[in-house]
Amino acid sequence: MTTLSVLDLAPIVEGSNAAEALRHTLDLARHADRLGFERYWLAEHHNMDGVACSATAVLVGHVAGGTQRIRVGSGGVMLPNHAPLVVAEQFGTLATLYPGRIDLGLGRAPGTAADRPRPAPAPGARRRRLPAGRDGTAGLPG
Numbered sequence: 001m002t003t004l005s006v007l008d009l010a011p012i013v014e015g016s017n018a019a020e021a022l023r024h025t026l027d028l029a030r031h032a033d034r035l036g037f038e039r040y041w042l043a044e045h046h047n048m049d050g051v052a053c054s055a056t057a058v059l060v061g062h063v064a065g066g067t068q069r070i071r072v073g074s075g076g077v078m079l080p081n082h083a084p085l086v087v088a089e090q091f092g093t094l095a096t097l098y099p100g101r102i103d104l105g106l107g108r109a110p111g112t113a114a115d116r117p118r119p120a121p122a123p124g125a126r127r128r129r130l131p132a133g134r135d136g137t138a139g140l141p142g
Helices: 018-035 056-065 084-097
Strands: 005-008 039-042 071-078 102-107
Touching (some): 005 018, 039 056, 084 102
Parallel strands (some): 039 071, 071 102
C-alpha cells in the first residue's frame, strides 16, 4: 500500500497574512488526517515574505494538537540555524505530548548560518548520534 504525505510551507497568498496562512495549514492538516495520510511535514524557511513557516517546532505542536492520528514533523530543521540541544528538547517535548506522532528531519541548506563560527562545546560535552528512523529521520524516544 502506498502511503501519502503532505509537505507544507504555510504559504501566505496575495492579500492575506501569516495568521491566515497558519489557519489554512491547520485546515489542510485536519483534512489530510481525515483522508488517512501518513505524515504532515512542515518545512523551515526564514526571511521569506511569502511563507509563515520559520518556527518549525511551534508549527509542529500546533498541527499535532489540532489533529488526531497523523504523524507530524519537520521537513528539515536546519541545524546551522539552531542550537542542537534546543531542537532536541523541543522535539523531545513534542514527542512526549504526542507519543508516536512526531518526526524530526534535520538538515543543512544553502542560505543557512553554516558559515558562522559555532561556539566551542562545553568542557566534558559529548556528541551522540540518534538512530535513524526507517524513513531517514532521526528517531525520537516514544
